[in-house]
Amino acid sequence: MTAPLQEAHPSSPGRRLPDTQQGMRRRNLARVMHTVSAEGPLSRATVASRIGLTRATVSTLVDELIRSGLLEELGPERPGRVGRPGSALTVSGRGPAGIGAEIGVDHLAVCAVDLRGAVRARAVRHGTNRGRPPQPVLGELAALVGQVVAEAEREGLWPAGLAVAVPGLVARDARTVVRAPNLDWHDLDLGPLLPAGLPLTVDNEANFGSLAELWLGEATPRDFLHVSAEIGIGGAVVVDGRLLRGTHGFAGELGHVPVHPEGPECACGGRGCLEQYAGEEAVLRAAGLTPGQDRVELLAERAAQGDTDVRRALREAGTALGIALTGAVNLLDPQAIVLGGALAALAPWLLPSLERELARRTAGPGCVVTVSRLGPEGPLLGAAHSVVRAVLDDPAAAAERV
Amino acid sequence: MTAPLQEAHPSSPGRRLPDTQQGMRRRNLARVMHTVSAEGPLSRATVASRIGLTRATVSTLVDELIRSGLLEELGPERPGRVGRPGSALTVSGRGPAGIGAEIGVDHLAVCAVDLRGAVRARAVRHGTNRGRPPQPVLGELAALVGQVVAEAEREGLWPAGLAVAVPGLVARDARTVVRAPNLDWHDLDLGPLLPAGLPLTVDNEANFGSLAELWLGEATPRDFLHVSAEIGIGGAVVVDGRLLRGTHGFAGELGHVPVHPEGPECACGGRGCLEQYAGEEAVLRAAGLTPGQDRVELLAERAAQGDTDVRRALREAGTALGIALTGAVNLLDPQAIVLGGALAALAPWLLPSLERELARRTAGPGCVVTVSRLGPEGPLLGAAHSVVRAVLDDPAAAAERV
DNA sequence: CTATTTCGTCATGGCGCTTAACAAATTAGT
DNA sequence: ACTAATTTGTTAAGCGCCATGACGAAATAG
Numbered sequence: 028m029t030a031p032l033q034e035a036h037p038s039s040p041g042r043r044l045p046d047t048q049q050g051m052r053r054r055n056l057a058r059v060m061h062t063v064s065a066e067g068p069l070s071r072a073t074v075a076s077r078i079g080l081t082r083a084t085v086s087t088l089v090d091e092l093i094r095s096g097l098l099e100e101l102g103p104e105r106p107g108r109v110g111r112p113g114s115a116l117t118v119s120g121r122g123p124a125g126i127g128a129e130i131g132v133d134h135l136a137v138c139a140v141d142l143r144g145a146v147r148a149r150a151v152r153h154g155t156n157r158g159r160p161p162q163p164v165l166g167e168l169a170a171l172v173g174q175v176v177a178e179a180e181r182e183g184l185w186p187a188g189l190a191v192a193v194p195g196l197v198a199r200d201a202r203t204v205v206r207a208p209n210l211d212w213h214d215l216d217l218g219p220l221l222p223a224g225l226p227l228t229v230d231n232e233a234n235f236g237s238l239a240e241l242w243l244g245e246a247t248p249r250d251f252l253h254v255s256a257e258i259g260i261g262g263a264v265v266v267d268g269r270l271l272r273g274t275h276g277f278a279g280e281l282g283h284v285p286v287h288p289e290g291p292e293c294a295c296g297g298r299g300c301l302e303q304y305a306g307e308e309a310v311l312r313a314a315g316l317t318p319g320q321d322r323v324e325l326l327a328e329r330a331a332q333g334d335t336d337v338r339r340a341l342r343e344a345g346t347a348l349g350i351a352l353t354g355a356v357n358l359l360d361p362q363a364i365v366l367g368g369a370l371a372a373l374a375p376w377l378l379p380s381l382e383r384e385l386a387r388r389t390a391g392p393g394c395v396v397t398v399s400r401l402g403p404e405g406p407l408l409g410a411a412h413s414v415v416r417a418v419l420d421d422p423a424a425a426a427e428r429v
Numbered sequence: 430m431t432a433p434l435q436e437a438h439p440s441s442p443g444r445r446l447p448d449t450q451q452g453m454r455r456r457n458l459a460r461v462m463h464t465v466s467a468e469g470p471l472s473r474a475t476v477a478s479r480i481g482l483t484r485a486t487v488s489t490l491v492d493e494l495i496r497s498g499l500l501e502e503l504g505p506e507r508p509g510r511v512g513r514p515g516s517a518l519t520v521s522g523r524g525p526a527g528i529g530a531e532i533g534v535d536h537l538a539v540c541a542v543d544l545r546g547a548v549r550a551r552a553v554r555h556g557t558n559r560g561r562p563p564q565p566v567l568g569e570l571a572a573l574v575g576q577v578v579a580e581a582e583r584e585g586l587w588p589a590g591l592a593v594a595v596p597g598l599v600a601r602d603a604r605t606v607v608r609a610p611n612l613d614w615h616d617l618d619l620g621p622l623l624p625a626g627l628p629l630t631v632d633n634e635a636n637f638g639s640l641a642e643l644w645l646g647e648a649t650p651r652d653f654l655h656v657s658a659e660i661g662i663g664g665a666v667v668v669d670g671r672l673l674r675g676t677h678g679f680a681g682e683l684g685h686v687p688v689h690p691e692g693p694e695c696a697c698g699g700r701g702c703l704e705q706y707a708g709e710e711a712v713l714r715a716a717g718l719t720p721g722q723d724r725v726e727l728l729a730e731r732a733a734q735g736d737t738d739v740r741r742a743l744r745e746a747g748t749a750l751g752i753a754l755t756g757a758v759n760l761l762d763p764q765a766i767v768l769g770g771a772l773a774a775l776a777p778w779l780l781p782s783l784e785r786e787l788a789r790r791t792a793g794p795g796c797v798v799t800v801s802r803l804g805p806e807g808p809l810l811g812a813a814h815s816v817v818r819a820v821l822d823d824p825a826a827a828a829e830r831v
Numbered sequence: 832c833t834a835t836t837t838c839g840t841c842a843t844g845g846c847g848c849t850t851a852a853c854a855a856a857t858t859a860g861t
Numbered sequence: 862a863c864t865a866a867t868t869t870g871t872t873a874a875g876c877g878c879c880a881t882g883a884c885g886a887a888a889t890a891g
Binding site for chain 2: 046047048051054055058079080248250262264266271272273274275276277278279280281282283284285286287288295296297298350351353354355357358359360361362387388389390394
Binding site: 454509512 | 850
């Protein structure tokens with residue numbers, strides 16, 4: 028609902044169209060696409076008034092986008108207002124599709140999303156990837172991508188790009204996995220191992236999850252902090268509708284913020300990091316369960332049943348989260364904190380202590396804490412949508428690739 | 430006739446002009462100004478190749494800027510290269526000037542900076558403002574502004590705007606001081622109390638200090654964390670050359686990041702905030718001095734003399750800073766941390782423990798810690814330069830105001 | 832049925848950048 | 862010293878893109 032009229036690519040910053048007439052044209056095509064995409068079926072006249080151009084100009088822009096197959100004309104609107112009714116425009120359901128893929132520790136998933144945001148094809152393979160060498164895993168992923176692309180093409184779509192979410196740190200080149208501890212992958216360039224011919228983007232699953240929250244969340248603001256937990260604790264910072272990536276691409280590592288500086292040692296070399304108190308392993312252990320065997324799902328189950336040990340463990344994890352988030356809120360003054368991933372399912376038992384800690388320690392107007400509606404679907408959807416956004420951000424480039 | 434003059438906040442140089450031909454022209458004028466300003470005397474041909482426009486176009490842009498008094502022609506260059514020598518262009522030394530002002534706890538200061546970045550006039554009044562009512566203080570400030578403007582005008586400059594740095598939180602309207610505890614000012618709109626006729630911007634001194642670091646620092650990157658201390662501890666986050674303000678304008682409040690969650694209570698309501706360990710009062714007390722009577726300058730003096738109590742106090746403050754900064758580095762992955770304000774003078778005794786703590790707790794490629802070259806001059810210069818930047822960012826708007 | 836309102840399109844025009852050509856000013860080569 | 866080559870800055874013509882204003886089309890209001 029927030030107007031996503033940002034000019035720059037969320038996925039590839041640095042790229043700016045030149046300030047020449049062609050660049051202006053391309054930016055205006057993008058503004059039309061964004062407006063129609065965000066505000067549903069719209070007439071040319073409405074689009075014109077939204078983006079501040081004249082009806083005549085918008086007409087020519089729309090013509091071009093229809094010829095490229097990016098917009099569709101639905102026919103006359105039927106409103107009760109006086110005057111000739113406009114002709115409703117929508118983004119095309121038969122144009123480009125974003126292919127999203129997720130390499131999880133326990134599964135592989137691929138989906139295709141059209142410009143309207145609808146998932147049009149998907150494929151999943153269950154089974155652990157922990158410790159498997161990259162080649163066979165990526166081979167299976169490529170096969171799933173092939174299936175999904177074929178299915179999308181049967182529906183009249185064509186793939187505009189492939190975005191892959193991985194559970195680990197990714198270099199700023201958006202292709203190289205620097206380290207994915209739970210897969211045991213290091214310094215691996217995914218480019219040569221995945222289907223060529225499709226523009227490829229690789230990113231951290233927490234980053235894609237936060238973008239999904241930004242693009243698909245119900246009332247997600249343009250400035251928020253996204254906290255997700257799978258095995259470790261991941262975070263992402265979104266400022267003014269843009270994901271903050273950091274110098275090395277490692278921003279958002281909330282899991283290693285010090286909570287109790289003299290606390291237990293952490294694998295990262297520090298002491299008392301948040302992960303020591305609110306990470307999966309720590310919480311399972313505090314609840315009297317066995318990490319590695321039992322999983323997060325069990326926690327939600329037990330907590331719902333009223334298990335006091337589990338509830339206490341979650342309460343304490345919430346307190347630790349609250350302390351770490353206090354620092355983040357003081358530093359960033361975000362509009363909201365969104366709990367995603369596994370935290371979403373555990374939120375009912377984390378939130379009270381988390382919010383109490385946050386309220387106690389922050390003086391100002393505070394900061395809303397919300398729970399993700401997307402849950403574990405976030406990274407996959409975010410990946411697919413990142414491709415769709417790239418098309419919206421530069422429709423002229425996509426049109427050339429038909 | 431012309432687009433309405435949009436008030437620019439110092440940290441938002443990227444404000445969008447409409448994507449119409451006039452907007453394009455204005456952006457290109459800005460690109461010429463920025464290029465000439467940043468890379469010294471340049472010929473039209475060089476500017477053209479830098480910004481990707483043709484020589485012909487740049488010629489007309491330059492003509493317009495010279496007519497407006499924003500650029501000057503220095504005459505033919507004399508390089509050893511073949512071909513006709515270019516005509517060197519510089520930003521004008523007689524055009525608009527940025528008027529910067531600082532309301533300190535113990536002084537008032539005003540200066541005028543020309544487009545070349547040179548300080549062309551200044552005025553200072555010493556004497557405490559602590560607890561004085563706003564009217565007389567602002568009256569004195571207005572008088573100093575009058576002096577500086579008059580002196581600048583004698584040198585052929587005209588004031589393009591006034592930017593005021595205050596030691597406190599400022600609302601996002603850039604006019605209202607929400608609270609300045611050391612002045613005991615609250616919810617005060619400075620607009621009616623300062624000379625009218627000049628575009629006014631008010632901001633936190635730490636924010637202006639970090640912008641000064643960004644614009645004037647020797648090798649300051651575009652992504653860094655600025656930490657300064659006057660009475661409290663202020664911080665500012667610069668991402669991709671832009672100051673991160675936060676939803677309420679309160680971002681960067683490093684002073685209240687929890688360091689020891691169960692530590693002593695803080696005025697903010699929390700416990701164990703950084704300010705309890707590295708704030709002026711805390712450090713003075715830990716050094717065996719009397720807060721309120723002794724000041725920061727004394728600490729540097731004593732430390733240089735080898736006072737062990739003072740050195741220990743500073744070492745411990747450095748450790749606390751290191752813990753708080755570890756969290757910030759994990760969250761933001763900045764390229765550098767810059768110590769400014771009073772911390773710059775104390776850096777020799779803070780740095781060792783600070784860097785040790787940071788190195789111990791962060792695994793990745795780490796983050797350089799540097800010391801500001803500007804020191805206490807930062808906020809004043811940043812304020813004046815913010816006006817200059819606004820002129821560079823939209824020279825057409827400034828030209829209209831001549 | 833007429834007047835009014837709004838939509839989409841068309842022809843015209845203005846603005847801004849590019850292209851191409853040219854004179855001016857310097858260096859390199861003979 | 863003289864010519865050729867190179868680079869700069871300017872000029873005129875051209876084209877792309879958006880704005881303006883007028884028009885027919887399609888609805889509602891009276």
